[in-house]
Amino acid sequence: MVAVVRTRVARTRFTMGLAVALFAAGVGPVAHAASIETIAKQAILVDITSNTVLFEKSPDQRMAPSSMSKIMTMYMVFDAIKEGRLTLESTLPVSERAWRMQGSKMFVELHNNIKVDDLIKGVIVQSGNDACIVFAEGLAGSESAFAERMNKRARELGLKDTNLTNATGWPDPNHYMTARDLSILAEHLIKDFPEYYHYYSIREFKYHGINQGNRNPLLYRGMDVDGMKTGHTEAGGYGLTASAEREGRRLILVVNGLPSMQARADESARLIEWGFREFATYALFKAGETVDQVPLWLGAQDTVPVTVPEDMKVTMARADRSGMKVSLVSNAPVAAPVKKGDVVGKVVVSAPGFPGKEFPVVAAQDVEKLGFVGRALAAAKFLIFGAS
Incomplete structure (x- = not known):
């Protein structure tokens, strides 16, 4: 079964099949854009709006x-x-x-x-x-x-x-x-x-x-940074944990092991601006919004509407946006009964250069199992006409 759904960011195809399809890239926490280097010994840049790591260097x-x-x-x-x-x-x-x-x-x-x-x-x-x-x-x-x-x-x-x-x-x-x-x-x-x-x-x-x-140098640079804390010891070098919010996105940056106060300020500013410039966050569905219909087996109705329990957002490199693909993957038909909130599949977002991200989809309503007579009729229909 193939359904076409228009979202706020793209017209995309949702595909459901009898087997769960898996993307070879898997679910990766790190988005990728044009490469960037840093002289920091340890670093991580995260878009917490979509829980996506944009850059990391020895983060653990x-x-x-x-x-x-x-x-x-x-x-x-x-x-x-x-x-x-x-x-x-x-x-x-x-x-x-x-x-x-x-x-x-x-x-x-x-x-x-x-x-x-x-x-x-x-x-x-x-x-x-x-x-x-x-x-x-x-x-x-x-x-x-x-x-x-x-x-x-x-x-x-x-x-x-x-x-x-x-x-x-x-x-x-x-x-x-x-x-x-x-x-x-x-x-x-x-x-x-x-x-x-x-x-x-x-x-x-x-x-x-x-x-x-x-002591946070980025508070004075007019770049939407509103926290958080510097650090410096001989063992750790110069470090900064910083956060900035711009156009509905919040980034958190941690850098450490820098050689000077000036390097701390300049490297931190450069990495944050790179994160805002090279990446964008795209809203696909709001929590509770119907994504599609999933077929049911022996249900009181043929399909159940599915939704996402939380706002569905992805952050990816702006250059990868045109190749975004969104697929609804499910073991359809799903056996009835189904309770509201049951996980019945997942939405997989992929794009060239983007490692992929998955979101669970849940039943938007209860659907009871057919009674004995209904199940018998459904079985007879299947024997005569096959799967629809």
Whole structure:
């Protein structure tokens, strides 16, 4: 059976058969465009609008994340606020350990009680190691206990190669992440706490009479970047986790191992602009929109309408768009009964140079099985006329 469907991006052919067809390219997470290189030791660029990796270089190699691991510290803080264990107006005490903390500082005052709102800005804008210690001790009693909580949450979030020993990113051979894990964490923070993400776009913050600018260089370049966090240690080099939103698309970039602050700024800007320029995201179907009809065997009706449970979007190189092919693949006819929401096939999107992507399709309604008489008539019809 062949049906022709017009979508918002192309007129495409959907093919259903008795066997499930498989594309040789399989389901690949990485889209491909004109090649690009980077001097970063580790890098990943992801379009989270369609969950597509646009570029990667050693994304699963363990690395020193430096202050980029403060994204996890802030994830824990925002989670505590969301659960009601903290408010923005809550205050936390400054211990001598926090006050003496070296590296980048917010310059907290010894034994003072500081508002959570100010501490958040101290971590995000000023990269304050001292503020991180205040949060760790305030939420878990000690930094080591806080690190244990962070590692537990990291596993829950699907970070497969992350181990954190402190709240600041302070150099430690056992404190490591991967570029891929950082991109996943950044996406979770953006999506799980949209009401607090705006802190990452604050360009400067004054505390204790000292005004400090946000260390993220891309906030000042007018290129739609609205976060997130820089990092630097001798072991890790210069790194940046950045996010930008443009025309309905959001990209997350992680780079690390760069040789200088200038290289960090220039390489990050170049990779993000390349991602927006060379790729586009195409919306094919909205959640709940009927894709097509799938034939049924011994059903109370001959077909069942199928839909996609979530918005169906694909990101691919703009140059590959003209060769896009969208196929509905199913073991048709599907045996009745069918319940609404049952997976009855998949939509496969392919194009030259695009590795392919699959989306499940589900029944849009319940369809009961024919009764005894109906099944007998259907069997007789099949014997006389064969499959239709």
